[in-house]
Amino acid sequence: MRKFYLLLVILSQMISCAGSPELVPIQRPLGLDADRGCTTPFPEREWQFVHSIQAAMPGGQKAVIIGITVLSPKTGMIECVMMTVEGIVLFDARYDGQMVIHRALPPFDSMDFARGLIDDVRLMFFPPGGPLIASGISEDGASICRYRTDRGMMVDIVTHEGHLREIRQYDQDSRLVRSLKTGLDRRGTAGSQNPIPVRLELTAFGSSEYALTLDLIEARELNK
Amino acid sequence: MREDGITVNRTRRMALVILLFISGAICIGWADTWEEIRGATGTIRTIKADFVQEKHLSILSRPFISKGVFYYQAPDSLRWEYTSPVRSILLMHKGGIRRYTETTKGLVEASRMDHKGMQIILQEIALWLGGRFSDDPAFDAALKDGRRIVLTPKEKGLSKMIEHIDLMLSDTPGIIKSVEIYEGPDSYTRLEFLNAKINKELEEALFREVS
Numbered sequence: 389m390r391k392f393y394l395l396l397v398i399l400s401q402m403i404s405c406a407g408s409p410e411l412v413p414i415q416r417p418l419g420l421d422a423d424r425g426c427t428t429p430f431p432e433r434e435w436q437f438v439h440s441i442q443a444a445m446p447g448g449q450k451a452v453i454i455g456i457t458v459l460s461p462k463t464g465m466i467e468c469v470m471m472t473v474e475g476i477v478l479f480d481a482r483y484d485g486q487m488v489i490h491r492a493l494p495p496f497d498s499m500d501f502a503r504g505l506i507d508d509v510r511l512m513f514f515p516p517g518g519p520l521i522a523s524g525i526s527e528d529g530a531s532i533c534r535y536r537t538d539r540g541m542m543v544d545i546v547t548h549e550g551h552l553r554e555i556r557q558y559d560q561d562s563r564l565v566r567s568l569k570t571g572l573d574r575r576g577t578a579g580s581q582n583p584i585p586v587r588l589e590l591t592a593f594g595s596s597e598y599a600l601t602l603d604l605i606e607a608r609e610l611n612k
Numbered sequence: 613m614r615e616d617g618i619t620v621n622r623t624r625r626m627a628l629v630i631l632l633f634i635s636g637a638i639c640i641g642w643a644d645t646w647e648e649i650r651g652a653t654g655t656i657r658t659i660k661a662d663f664v665q666e667k668h669l670s671i672l673s674r675p676f677i678s679k680g681v682f683y684y685q686a687p688d689s690l691r692w693e694y695t696s697p698v699r700s701i702l703l704m705h706k707g708g709i710r711r712y713t714e715t716t717k718g719l720v721e722a723s724r725m726d727h728k729g730m731q732i733i734l735q736e737i738a739l740w741l742g743g744r745f746s747d748d749p750a751f752d753a754a755l756k757d758g759r760r761i762v763l764t765p766k767e768k769g770l771s772k773m774i775e776h777i778d779l780m781l782s783d784t785p786g787i788i789k790s791v792e793i794y795e796g797p798d799s800y801t802r803l804e805f806l807n808a809k810i811n812k813e814l815e816e817a818l819f820r821e822v823s
Contacts, residue, residue, distance in 0.1 A: 438676060440698045442715050450720060452698060452713040458671055467671050473678070473700040473713065474692075474733065475667045475793070475801035476773070491796070493773065601716060605697045608673060 409593075411542060411562040414524035414532055429545070429553055429570065430515045431584070434460045438606040439588075441470075444599040453478065455602065458610070459513050466509050470496065479505070508600075511557055511566055512588055516543035530554075541565075553585075559594075567591045642785035643759045646746045652785035653743030659684040659787070661808040665694075670798040682805075688738040689819040704734050705819035712822045719822055732770070733793070736763075740779060740788060751777065759789075784808070 439455045458467040463484065470479040480490040483506045487499070495501075510517075516535035523533045526546070533545045542558040557566040571587035588602040642652045660683050666675040680694040692702040699714035709731055711722040732750060739745070745753040750770060751763035759781035765771040775794040782789040787810070791803040817823075 436671075436673060450715070451722065452700065452715060454676070454698070456669065456671055456676070469669060469671050471667070473694055473698050474702075475665060475676075475678075476733075477669070477795055477799055480669075480671075480799075491799075606676075610673065 409564045411558050412526050415527050417524040434610040436608045439602040442601040643781045650743040656786045657811050658814045661805045664804045666802040668800050683818050684741045691818050701822050
């Protein structure tokens with residue numbers, strides 16, 4: 389019986405990994421000082437964002453919610469609130485080295501969900517936490533800056549032709565686990581060097597696939 | 613000349629007092645008891661009103677504002693439509709509740725009610741508009757001074773979601789002026805109703821279709 393379960397686990401892992409694209413090879417390597425352009429898409433100061441979030445979940449379920457995020461790139465602090473369009477708060481948490489969940493209604497009431505959400509927010513708005521290990525041009529002509537995070541994952545910051553940006557996160561086995569695409573439309577504010585993307589498209593690969601489309605409703609720089 | 617001026621002022625003051633008295637007589641007396649409220653709302657067949665929704669949260673440096681319009685037809689048909697910043701329509705008609713939300717592919721119907729909380733609120737709104745506060749299966753209602761009604765959840769499960777609800781009744785008999793839904797000390801939603809039109813003919817399709 390145990391062998392049967394083991395087989396099931398291995399099979400499910402194989403199925404979940406089979407669909408995930410692998411690490412894109414860098415065809416023409418460049419010097420490691422080329423990371424200057426890669427760090428520009430991230431906010432440098434404290435921001436408050438309000439997004440409408442279209443979520444496509446496994447099983448074809450779709451929902452639109454409002455997401456409020458406050459982040460401090462300097463301290464790594466992230467505050468998140470998810471609520472219905474009608475204003476009912478579904479999830480409210482703060483991460484500042486440790487997770488504090490203020491409110492979580494089912495099905496958002498698990499620590500795994502909270503950690504996953506904070507990881508996704510970090511991928512969207514913070515630079516990869518680790519050194520640049522390679523940079524260059526891929527086969528399709530996109531420029532890639534590759535970082536190894538402190539958790540042993542790989543993060544590629546990819547700039548396609550037309551300045552379309554993509555952030556790809558790979559697991560320890562070099563399988564793609566997250567892809568974040570940012571649109572060309574950006575919203576700038578006075579004195580801000582990094583205009584904020586109006587649309588973010590996050591796709592999660594693996595055993596629990598989902599897709600989120602975030603449309604910016606409001607961006608406010610805090611402590612100006 | 614001075615006497616004339618004093619007479620004019622006195623007349624104006626008297627007119628103001630009479631006006632205040634009349635308006636007071638119109639407004640006072642429709643919301644002192646549940647029976648009066650039920651009586652006033654009993655005459656209402658339809659309502660159309662705009663609403664402004666303010667979401668107050670400690671994370672927000674200023675409230676998040678949404679706007680929309682709602683249509684009500686007695687006894688329990690409701691169209692609750694957000695027009696900005698995200699278009700979303702909730703339809704409640706003949707016991708069924710459906711939700712449509714604007715996506716990149718246009719207005720899309722949700723496969724099921726996204727959350728139990730909104731289902732409860734929609735059913736509550738229909739009860740309130742019908743003046744059936746004391747019949748409320750989910751909330752205990754208390755009538756306070758100043759045309760204020762406070763609703764507190766009967767069940768512990770619901771109180772985790774909603775702490776209490778404050779309703780302010782309008783000067784116009786049968787009409788709710790504002791609703792405040794408290795989820796906790798730092799989180800509440802305020803709904804203010806504007807431009808209410810009462811007993812105008814409404815198409816039934818409004819409660820069935822989103823177009």
